[in-house]
Amino acid sequence: MVYGALEAGGTKMVCALGDENGKILEQVSIPTETPGVTLPKIVDYFKGKEIKSLGIAAFGPVDVDPESPTYGYITSTPKPGWADCNIKGYMEEALGVPAGFDHDVGGSLLGEATYGCAKGMKTAVYFTVGTGVGAGIMIDGHIHHGVACPEFGHILMRIHPEDNYKGFCVYHGSCLEGMACGPSIEERWGKPGKELKDNDKVWEIEAYYLAQACVTATVVISPEIIILGGGVMHQESLFPLIRKNVKEMLNDYVRSSATKDLDKYIVPASLNDDQGIMGCIKLAIDAVN
Amino acid sequence: MVYGALEAGGTKMVCALGDENGKILEQVSIPTETPGVTLPKIVDYFKGKEIKSLGIAAFGPVDVDPESPTYGYITSTPKPGWADCNIKGYMEEALGVPAGFDHDVGGSLLGEATYGCAKGMKTAVYFTVGTGVGAGIMIDGHIHHGVACPEFGHILMRIHPEDNYKGFCVYHGSCLEGMACGPSIEERWGKPGKELKDNDKVWEIEAYYLAQACVTATVVISPEIIILGGGVMHQESLFPLIRKNVKEMLNDYVRSSATKDLDKYIVPASLNDDQGIMGCIKLAIDAVN
Numbered sequence: 001m002v003y004g005a006l007e008a009g010g011t012k013m014v015c016a017l018g019d020e021n022g023k024i025l026e027q028v029s030i031p032t033e034t035p036g037v038t039l040p041k042i043v044d045y046f047k048g049k050e051i052k053s054l055g056i057a058a059f060g061p062v063d064v065d066p067e068s069p070t071y072g073y074i075t076s077t078p079k080p081g082w083a084d085c086n087i088k089g090y091m092e093e094a095l096g097v098p099a100g101f102d103h104d105v106g107g108s109l110l111g112e113a114t115y116g117c118a119k120g121m122k123t124a125v126y127f128t129v130g131t132g133v134g135a136g137i138m139i140d141g142h143i144h145h146g147v148a149c150p151e152f153g154h155i156l157m158r159i160h161p162e163d164n165y166k167g168f169c170v171y172h173g174s175c176l177e178g179m180a181c182g183p184s185i186e187e188r189w190g191k192p193g194k195e196l197k198d199n200d201k202v203w204e205i206e207a208y209y210l211a212q213a214c215v216t217a218t219v220v221i222s223p224e225i226i227i228l229g230g231g232v233m234h235q236e237s238l239f240p241l242i243r244k245n246v247k248e249m250l251n252d253y254v255r256s257s258a259t260k261d262l263d264k265y266i267v268p269a270s271l272n273d274d275q276g277i278m279g280c281i282k283l284a285i286d287a288v289n
Numbered sequence: 290m291v292y293g294a295l296e297a298g299g300t301k302m303v304c305a306l307g308d309e310n311g312k313i314l315e316q317v318s319i320p321t322e323t324p325g326v327t328l329p330k331i332v333d334y335f336k337g338k339e340i341k342s343l344g345i346a347a348f349g350p351v352d353v354d355p356e357s358p359t360y361g362y363i364t365s366t367p368k369p370g371w372a373d374c375n376i377k378g379y380m381e382e383a384l385g386v387p388a389g390f391d392h393d394v395g396g397s398l399l400g401e402a403t404y405g406c407a408k409g410m411k412t413a414v415y416f417t418v419g420t421g422v423g424a425g426i427m428i429d430g431h432i433h434h435g436v437a438c439p440e441f442g443h444i445l446m447r448i449h450p451e452d453n454y455k456g457f458c459v460y461h462g463s464c465l466e467g468m469a470c471g472p473s474i475e476e477r478w479g480k481p482g483k484e485l486k487d488n489d490k491v492w493e494i495e496a497y498y499l500a501q502a503c504v505t506a507t508v509v510i511s512p513e514i515i516i517l518g519g520g521v522m523h524q525e526s527l528f529p530l531i532r533k534n535v536k537e538m539l540n541d542y543v544r545s546s547a548t549k550d551l552d553k554y555i556v557p558a559s560l561n562d563d564q565g566i567m568g569c570i571k572l573a574i575d576a577v578n
Contacts, residue, residue: 076544123436135509139433144428146428146511147412147511148543151543153508154542154543158446215445217509219443220439220441220509222438222440223436249445254437254443256436257436257437258436259437
């Protein structure tokens with residue numbers, strides 16, 4: 001049995017075929033232009049491959065409410081052409097198969113919870129830290145949505161005492177995304193993070209904000225694990241710094257089996273940046289079961 | 290059919306009888322001393338009343354994991370005598386009926402979600418702002434627990450620019466509870482909140498912190514409603530101030546049906562401070578169904 005997987009990102013569309021064990025059989029990447037140009041290319045890729053169903057994890061905001069008339073749409077994005085794009089409906093009609101649908105970071109969490117480091121867990125949080133910052137939350141084995149898609153990247157931050165940066169978010173300035181996304185590092189320090197690998201102050205400040213996000217996740221959600229993925233997290237020195245800050249910030253208040261060992265509680269994504277597309281395979285599998 | 294309800298607080302134990310519609314038939318209050326003194330008094334009250342089951346919402350930390358060996362215990366409280374108190378087991382054995390169990394603020398939320406302003410809703414957040422600050426979270430109709438009980442009162446705060454107060458929380462100083470609980474108002478201003486009703490600055494600062502809590506609840510949980518109860522919330526002027534701050538902080542970023550009308554989204558508790566005990570009636574009903 002072959003399943004289709006579509007990780008619909010703002011810069012590229014990753015299309016893949018997978019099997020029932022989440023194994024990626026083949027994979028291509030198509031640049032994200034306008035829907036009129038890009039969606040037919042995606043259809044061309046999947047056509048004739050005899051997929052049983054498709055799983056889509058899309059950049060947002062998306063409508064993930066199955067009872068909404070715009071379920072499966074990319075909704076109010078500023079990205080030219082993509083606002084109110086019925087990506088799920090388009091694919092289902094063009095390919096004649098059912099499609100599962102979630103937001104991008106929900107897909108990544110689903111990948112980790114099905115095939116990766118959160119396998120078997122019921123409650124988990126996955127942060128992506130890259131061009132933007134977002135989080136997927138799994139509660140009792142289901143990706144949490146609420147009324148609108150949660151926007152964890154926009155919690156307000158306590159400002160690091162040595163940080164004068166005003167923040168990258170056009171809506172909130174110094175929210176989590178504003179202070180910790182990849183572009184905020186570049187704007188704050190004058191060059192991109194990958195050229196700042198050995199500048200300890202950069203990562204001390206970055207870790208301070210990401211630790212606050214982990215503290216909020218801990219006291220609000222109380223998950224079994226917090227996974228951090230995305231481009232910024234390739235700076236591996238961040239992990240011990242985040243754990244150190246989390247320990248100081250929680251100050252031994254929360255006594256749960258999960259937070260006892262922070263090395264196992266706050267961890268990098270485990271699927272070599274395939275967590276998103278593997279989550280799409282799971283969405284496809286669930287769409288027919 | 291008569292159900293027993295026990296709202297087990299740190300200063301008093303409210304015991305009540307209720308019917309299947311959540312109606313309180315009678316109610317007494319017993320001071321919270323040591324378990325050896327207080328628990329037998331509670332049993333005496335319920336004995337002979339032919340209750341079908343009991344619902345307990347208790348001060349914490351409590352163990353709410355049905356698979357844990359200490360399920361139904363008050364666990365690591367500093368309150369003399371109450372640490373590791375198996376309150377659920379004690380009551381079940383003494384009264385010979387099954388007991389439902391949750392933490393106190395979960396009980397209040399359950400009351401509002403069953404009989405009050407959140408009736409029929411699936412996703413809701415209830416903050417209690419009094420001696421401490423805590424929150425109950427309902428997701429897909431169930432009170433959320435996670436690994437340990439969430440401790441929403443301990444999210445870190447951005448400090449109000451005119452506030453020099455260091456915070457009341459012995460663990461975190463300036464967390465939500467540290468900056469917004471009743472005792473923090475008294476310590477900051479030199480007298481209790483009820484003597485500061487007309488001091489606008491007091492409530493402007495209080496609203497700034499409670500608004501941050503509402504923003505975090507909104508972007509992390511995306512609920513249909515946020516209910517604020519507890520003693521501090523009897524200062525009714527807080528509600529418009531909180532909504533104003535939330536509007537500014539969200540800055541039109543979140544576009545959900547829930548946040549469109551903040552007057553209906555951020556609301557006072559609706560059950561005349563009976564939400565906790567009415568939630569216990571629901572816990573009792575659920576314990577036999």
